[in-house]
Amino acid sequence: MSATHDQAEYTSVFTGAARTELDTIMSRYPTKMAALLPALWIVQRERGWVPPEGMAEVAEALDLTPAYVKGVVTFYTMYHQHPVGKHFIQVCTTSPCNVCGAEGVVDAFLKHTGCEELGVTSADGRYTVIEVECLGACGFATPVMINEEFVESVTPDRVPEILSSLK
Amino acid sequence: MGYPHKPHERETLVLSTHFGDHEAIPLDGWKKRGGYQALQKALGMTPAEIVDVVKASGLRGRGGAGFPTGIKWSFMKPGDGKVHYLCCNADESEPGTFKDREIMRWTPHALVEGCAIGAYAIGAEVAYIYIRGEFTEPLRHMEAAVKEAYAAGILGTNAMGTGKTVHVHVHKGAGAYICGEETALMNSLEGRRGNPRIKPPFPAVAGLFGQPTTINNVETLAAVPHILNRGADWYKGLGRADNPKSTGTKLWSVCGNIQKPGNYEMLMGFPFGEFLHEVCGGALPGRKLRAIIPGGSSVPIQTLEEAESSLMDYEGMVAGGTMLGSAGCIVIDDAQNLVKQIARLARFYAHESCAQCTQCREGTAWTTKILERIVAGDGTTEDLDTLLEIADNMTGKTICVLSDSCATPVVSGIRKFRGDFEALIKKRKVHPVPAVA
Numbered sequence A: 001m002s003a004t005h006d007q008a009e010y011t012s013v014f015t016g017a018a019r020t021e022l023d024t025i026m027s028r029y030p031t032k033m034a035a036l037l038p039a040l041w042i043v044q045r046e047r048g049w050v051p052p053e054g055m056a057e058v059a060e061a062l063d064l065t066p067a068y069v070k071g072v073v074t075f076y077t078m079y080h081q082h083p084v085g086k087h088f089i090q091v092c093t094t095s096p097c098n099v100c101g102a103e104g105v106v107d108a109f110l111k112h113t114g115c116e117e118l119g120v121t122s123a124d125g126r127y128t129v130i131e132v133e134c135l136g137a138c139g140f141a142t143p144v145m146i147n148e149e150f151v152e153s154v155t156p157d158r159v160p161e162i163l164s165s166l167k
Numbered sequence B: 001m002g003y004p005h006k007p008h009e010r011e012t013l014v015l016s017t018h019f020g021d022h023e024a025i026p027l028d029g030w031k032k033r034g035g036y037q038a039l040q041k042a043l044g045m046t047p048a049e050i051v052d053v054v055k056a057s058g059l060r061g062r063g064g065a066g067f068p069t070g071i072k073w074s075f076m077k078p079g080d081g082k083v084h085y086l087c088c089n090a091d092e093s094e095p096g097t098f099k100d101r102e103i104m105r106w107t108p109h110a111l112v113e114g115c116a117i118g119a120y121a122i123g124a125e126v127a128y129i130y131i132r133g134e135f136t137e138p139l140r141h142m143e144a145a146v147k148e149a150y151a152a153g154i155l156g157t158n159a160m161g162t163g164k165t166v167h168v169h170v171h172k173g174a175g176a177y178i179c180g181e182e183t184a185l186m187n188s189l190e191g192r193r194g195n196p197r198i199k200p201p202f203p204a205v206a207g208l209f210g211q212p213t214t215i216n217n218v219e220t221l222a223a224v225p226h227i228l229n230r231g232a233d234w235y236k237g238l239g240r241a242d243n244p245k246s247t248g249t250k251l252w253s254v255c256g257n258i259q260k261p262g263n264y265e266m267l268m269g270f271p272f273g274e275f276l277h278e279v280c281g282g283a284l285p286g287r288k289l290r291a292i293i294p295g296g297s298s299v300p301i302q303t304l305e306e307a308e309s310s311l312m313d314y315e316g317m318v319a320g321g322t323m324l325g326s327a328g329c330i331v332i333d334d335a336q337n338l339v340k341q342i343a344r345l346a347r348f349y350a351h352e353s354c355a356q357c358t359q360c361r362e363g364t365a366w367t368t369k370i371l372e373r374i375v376a377g378d379g380t381t382e383d384l385d386t387l388l389e390i391a392d393n394m395t396g397k398t399i400c401v402l403s404d405s406c407a408t409p410v411v412s413g414i415r416k417f418r419g420d421f422e423a424l425i426k427k428r429k430v431h432p433v434p435a436v437a
């Protein structure tokens, strides 16, 4: 995932291979609208987040209004409405992980990434740390999702080593 | 389960037989393990015959509510001239539950096969597997398995050479617990906000894209090939003889303060006390188990004594003062602040409320606020009455049961562990009264 941090001019996502990908996806459903979540995922994969121009482009491709698309985007927690750090770190702190010390894991990430605050990207643009609700991996407390990958059974003392393994 | 530790001798492996076995993941390895024989057999039967077998097996939904699967399927009328759909619920977001993830990671073809059989049995040509967006690894495995199944002619317009059409597609969610609720899932799949729908109409009448739809959990569908291969009587025979209402095996996800967290496949009716202390290894060194939430965070909390005398099936858990739910067992020991954890669960529901219903939107928020106030040392005895009042107003009054789920740990917590709340309240900080000038 590559995040565009500057507000460089937006270039269309749905050309070439991504357009073909969207057409294939659309063929699986009886309505165009059903391709909305998949289309937004493609925008986020290509641009690192879902900028307003991306919502407009998706709206046009699926015969929806940008306002409708925005209403859907804001419902779901996984679409980034702002650029995020190169490594987007999500730590589960719901009760099953909480009783296993998840809050200590959050503190360790905040400290070692230099983010200090939840949801704030580190000065070097490398990290954003957030707390999330149950990741569906409660037996491997504490699971941490870094971009597309899960790291399981994380304890505070493992955090420096995990961070240094990130490119 | 075969991963992360060796199966325990008291487990009964059916769905989890190949957990941890990398060779079971791709199609050729899966076929060597008997894969797709059940689908071949099913496509040679009539849909009604398949529904009868599933009915006779006693299989009940593993997503939480435990509705008999064969009966659910029989609400669909193949040949009514309408387009039918099957939805597989792989949203798995109930705190404590992580079994469907394991099914999809290790045996993705088992789920493809279960979906294909289920679709055919309800007269659907298309099945969608809705997977929560965070499940990137299960998603990769499911997409690869579907692709392999199409390439091998197992899926498509001539499924396994029978001339029948069976499509299975994978659909990725985007982060919202509520999309596990069946009608919210359908809205989400259609490209809408994941708001639950008012019922009726029920999905079997007007579901996905307004068409008759059946929705089943991953574990439910993954059990179906085994039932077709080995017969309804075999499945019915698994479980305790004195309770024909709960049959088969159940995957239990165990987490929290326990020696060996993980997934365990147990016969219905297995003694819960033995399970916790022997199979899962019991308490961590120097600690004692204290409170158990056996069925995912939405079911009533049990005291250890209640848990120890419960049996692990639908009726056994009700007798034990709780519910089987999704069998996501959360273990809390004596080193924890139980009220803090109940407050954290309330925060979960407040975060996940879709906010359509006032009782839920306001109730989850206020419950969280009051509980967090108690934890912070600012609670009063009246707060407990207020919490129970709010909980009452949140139960049985909303479009879906997320609201009830938030009230459940609060009510059972106050009823069974009132002393924990009172101890925090007694320690209340006395704020100095500012002097009046």
Ligand SMILES: Cc1cc2nc3c(=O)[nH]c(=O)nc-3n(C[C@H](O)[C@H](O)[C@H](O)COP(=O)(O)O)c2cc1C
Residues within 6 Å of the ligand: B060, B061, B062, B063, B064, B065, B066, B067, B072, B089, B090, B091, B092, B093, B094, B177, B178, B179, B180, B181, B182, B183, B215, B216, B217, B218, B220, B221, B400, B401, B402
């Ligand atoms: C708030 C809420 C969340 C739910 N989450 C899930 C879930 O993540 N997975 C699931 O299978 N069922 C979930 N359910 C239950 C489904 O609505 C539905 O009953 C189930 O998928 C039916 O499948 P089954 O009959 O095979 O159990 C949820 C229900 C509610 C009210």
Ligand code: SF4
Residues within 6 Å of the ligand: B178, B195, B196, B352, B353, B354, B355, B356, B357, B358, B360, B361, B398, B399, B400, B401, B402, B403
């Ligand atoms: S009960 Fe809560 S989650 Fe369910 S529909 Fe109402 S507001 Fe939404």
Ligand code: FES
Residues within 6 Å of the ligand: A092, A093, A094, A095, A096, A097, A098, A133, A134, A135, A136, A137, A138, A139, A143, B095, B096, B097
């Ligand atoms: S509670 Fe942390 S993964 Fe489920």
